[in-house]
Amino acid sequence: MTSDVKLLDINNVVIGIERRKRETLVLVREANFDVNYGEMVGIVGESGSGKTMICRSIIGTLQRRGAAVIGGEVLFEGLDLRTINEAKWKSLRGKVIGYVPQSALAGPNPVLTIEKQLAEALSQVEGTGSMKNRSKELLDLVKIRRVDTVMKQYPYQLSGGMRQRVMIACALASKPKLLIADEPTTGLDVTVQSQIMELLREIRRDLGTAIILISHDLALVDEVCDKIVVMHAGATVEVGPTSSMSKPRHPYTVALNSSRIDVAKPGGELLTIKGNPPSVGQWNPGCRFAERCDYVQQDCLVGDHPALSGKKGEHQSACLHADKIGKI
Ligand SMILES: Nc1ncnc2c1ncn2[C@@H]1O[C@H](COP(=O)(O)OP(=O)(O)OP(=O)(O)O)[C@@H](O)[C@H]1O
Ligand code: SF4
Ligand SMILES: [Mg+2]
Known part of the structure; x- marks a missing residue:
């Protein structure tokens, strides 16, 4: 594959759902970002x-x-995934593209031992060696110790962090080029969260797997990702290399940064973002962040929600007044 072809290119993607009377409700508008081979990209938003x-x-x-x-x-x-049939999807989903779903903590099948869950994942892909040895290798890969004991256990006998590791192991069975982890640390305590983050970092480093990490927590993705995509109310509002996010160019990212626990002063008040995002379909004209924005101007309240400006792959913002950030 030539270097100018991205592993994944999300290009002006609009996602909608059909409602009564053939009316389409837009859930996501013009999402825009890309993922390079071996890159770790964080998507954050409320x-x-x-x-x-x-x-x-x-x-x-x-x-x-x-x-x-x-x-x-x-x-x-x-390859434009909009054009492929279900047979092609079956050759990609869970194989070339691994997925750890959002509810993965509740995910492992409660009536199957870990050995059976892993065997099920491995049976979808070719491999050499016995199923037992291949299962053990997968558990090694996600740094699970005492593999013989764990293989015989059921999900309820494992801690949340261990269950998450098993789900990641299942998603890695096919050695995917892209692993999507949808909020893999929600519901885990801070220590286990950082262990899972370390694991994802190692998977990317040792296997060269590109990873999309979804989170509410900017601090978390900031630590491990190369690039960050910030979403608000169904729109991509800022995208850029992680280093650029210390100088955000969208007021929503400014607000996410200010509400990070790791930047709160000891004993001081933890800042929160004022207001709530508008509900799906309840958009006012203009910018969807306007009601929450300290930088709002008259021109923000008319027309369509601003599109990302700037060149894809560089630091981009969807704010009409990005030049004023930090100056008021
Ligand atoms: N089947 C559906 N019908 C109508 N609206 C839906 C449907 N599924 C999702 N939505 C809406 O689409 C929007 C985006 O949902 P999505 O699950 O992608 O949010 P999210 O960013 O992943 O949120 P969370 O952090 O809570 O997981 C939400 O407002 C949700 O209510
Ligand atoms: S476009 Fe206007 S309302 Fe929207 S984020 Fe920028 S300054 Fe705020
Ligand atoms: Mg979600």
């Missing part, structure tokens, strides 16, 4: 911002929610 919908557009499961990509392109190694 609940309902469209993070999981983007994941589903990459693994072809939007229709299970009655939704669809209705505009733009989802290009995987140059």
Whole structure:
């Protein structure tokens, strides 16, 4: 594959759902970002911002929610995923593209031992050696110790962090080129969170797997990702290399940065972002962040929600007044 073909290119993607009377409700508008081979990309945003919908557009499961990509392109190694049939999806989903779903902590099948879960994942792909040895290798890969004991256990006998490791092991069975981890640390305590982050970093380093990491937590993705995509109310509002996010160019990213626990002063008040994102379909004209924005001007309140400006692959913002950030 030539170096100018991205592993994944999300290009002006619009995701919608059909409502009564053939009316389409847009859930995600013009999402724009790309993922290079071996790159780790974080997608952050509050609940309902469209993070999981983007994941589903990459693994072809939007229709299970009655939704669809209705505009733009989802290009995987140059192949437009909107054009492929279910047989092709089956050769990509869970194989070339691994997925750890958002509810993965509850995910492992409760009635199967870990050995059986792993065998099921491994049975989908070719490999050499006995199933038992291949399962053990997978558990080694995700740094699970006492593998013989763990193989015989059921999910309820494992801690949350261990269950998450098992789900990641299942997703790695096919040695995917891209692993999508949708909020892999939600519900885990801080120590286990950082262990899972370290594991993802090692997987990327040792296997060269590109990773999309979804989170509410900017501090978390900031630590491990090369690039960050910030979403608000179904729109991509800022994208850039992680280093550029210390000088954000969108007021929402400024607010996310200010509310990080790791920047709060000891004993001081933990800042929160004022207001709430507008509900799906309840958009006012103009910028969807306007009601929450300290920088709002008259021109923000008219027309369409601003598009990302700047060159894809560089630091981009969807704010009309990005030049004023930090100056008021
Ligand atoms: N089947 C559906 N019908 C209508 N709206 C839906 C449907 N599925 C999702 N949505 C809406 O689409 C928006 C995006 O949902 P999505 O699950 O992608 O959010 P998210 O960013 O992953 O949130 P969270 O952080 O809570 O997981 C939300 O407002 C959600 O309510
Ligand atoms: S476009 Fe206007 S309202 Fe929107 S984020 Fe920028 S300054 Fe705020
Ligand atoms: Mg989600």
